[in-house]
Amino acid sequence: MAEAQPVIRIEGLSTRFGDVVVHDNLSMDVRAGEIIALVGGSGSGKTTLLRQVLGLERPSAGTVKVFGIDVHHADPATLQQMRNRWGMLFQHGALFSALSAFDNVAQPMRELRVLPEALVRDAALLKLQMVDIPPEQALRMPADLSGGMVKRVALARALALEPELLFLDEPTAGLDPALSESFVRLIAMLHREMNLTVIMVTHDLDTLLALATRIAVLADKRLIAYGEAEEVVRVDHPFITEYFLGERGQRALQGMRDEREKARAANTHREYDHGK
Numbered sequence: 635m636a637e638a639q640p641v642i643r644i645e646g647l648s649t650r651f652g653d654v655v656v657h658d659n660l661s662m663d664v665r666a667g668e669i670i671a672l673v674g675g676s677g678s679g680k681t682t683l684l685r686q687v688l689g690l691e692r693p694s695a696g697t698v699k700v701f702g703i704d705v706h707h708a709d710p711a712t713l714q715q716m717r718n719r720w721g722m723l724f725q726h727g728a729l730f731s732a733l734s735a736f737d738n739v740a741q742p743m744r745e746l747r748v749l750p751e752a753l754v755r756d757a758a759l760l761k762l763q764m765v766d767i768p769p770e771q772a773l774r775m776p777a778d779l780s781g782g783m784v785k786r787v788a789l790a791r792a793l794a795l796e797p798e799l800l801f802l803d804e805p806t807a808g809l810d811p812a813l814s815e816s817f818v819r820l821i822a823m824l825h826r827e828m829n830l831t832v833i834m835v836t837h838d839l840d841t842l843l844a845l846a847t848r849i850a851v852l853a854d855k856r857l858i859a860y861g862e863a864e865e866v867v868r869v870d871h872p873f874i875t876e877y878f879l880g881e882r883g884q885r886a887l888q889g890m891r892d893e894r895e896k897a898r899a900a901n902t903h904r905e906y907d908h909g910k
């Protein structure tokens with residue numbers, strides 16, 4: 635059977651700023667339902683790549699297709715339609731400070747100019763509820779919200795148009811470990827329930843090992859590894875050794891293995907119980 639078309643296809647992408655080459659002939663696919671973590675050292679070109687996939691920046695060479703459409707050659711109407719099919723959570727400037735939490739989430743729906751206000755209201759409250767913001771908190775202004783709440787409202791906003799594809803730029807940056815963990819659980823739940831494909835840039839090992847189905851590692855202007863965590867850590871490269879195999883990395887990897895073992899044991903029990 636032919637494989638389904640990837641949600642994102644990057645082919646032969648090169649980026650240079652003046653004399654500085656950031657990406658050199660980079661290719662990668664993202665399949666429906668995956669959670670891809672994009673990692674790499676500072677300045678390795680992660681944010682630039684994300685912005686290129688979103689059509690905000692043009693690469694010097696190569697193509698980026700999202701939903702099978704070339705992002706950099708789509709006409710404005712097509713690009714707008716594509717934008718309505720993806721959501722993004724930026725690390726900074728995630729919310730409009732002059733709008734309440736509710737209005738921030740409602741805004742992408744209002745911009746469509748086709749939905750009746752009653753529907754916008756219900757949908758915005760539902761999205762806020764999904765991220766655990768109760769209706770009585772919905773009219774609070776961003777300045778009055780905690781960092782964790784701002785992230786959750788921004789996530790609700792990214793999900794406002796029921797996207798198929800979600801971009802996350804450092805989703806847990808600035809959150810303490812407990813809040814990070816609950817944010818990770820929230821993303822995992824939304825991924826399952828909304829059939830999302832997710833691509834995230836993150837420095838946080840615990841986040842990426844808990845969520846990513848595949849990890850893409852950018853270094854030396856190339857994708858030096860792209861695969862499941864256990865495959866990636868076997869690639870012999872100084873960045874991978876330093877990032878994944880230091881003390882913190884080893885601890886996070888062990889945590890991931892323990893979680894998977896627990897899930898496997900729970901599944902085996904379930905199958906056994908069904909079989910009885």
Ligand SMILES: Nc1ncnc2c1ncn2[C@@H]1O[C@H](COP(=O)(O)OP(=O)(O)OP(=O)(O)O)[C@@H](O)[C@H]1O
Nearest residue numbers: 651652654656674675676677678679680681682683
């Ligand atoms: N518009 C631009 N003009 C010139 N140079 C740029 C521009 N945008 C990015 N760069 C350079 O491209 C390189 C990659 O930047 P980018 O922000 O994509 O890296 P990153 O991997 O996201 O880094 P970090 O983890 O520190 O955020 C850097 O050297 C940066 O200075």
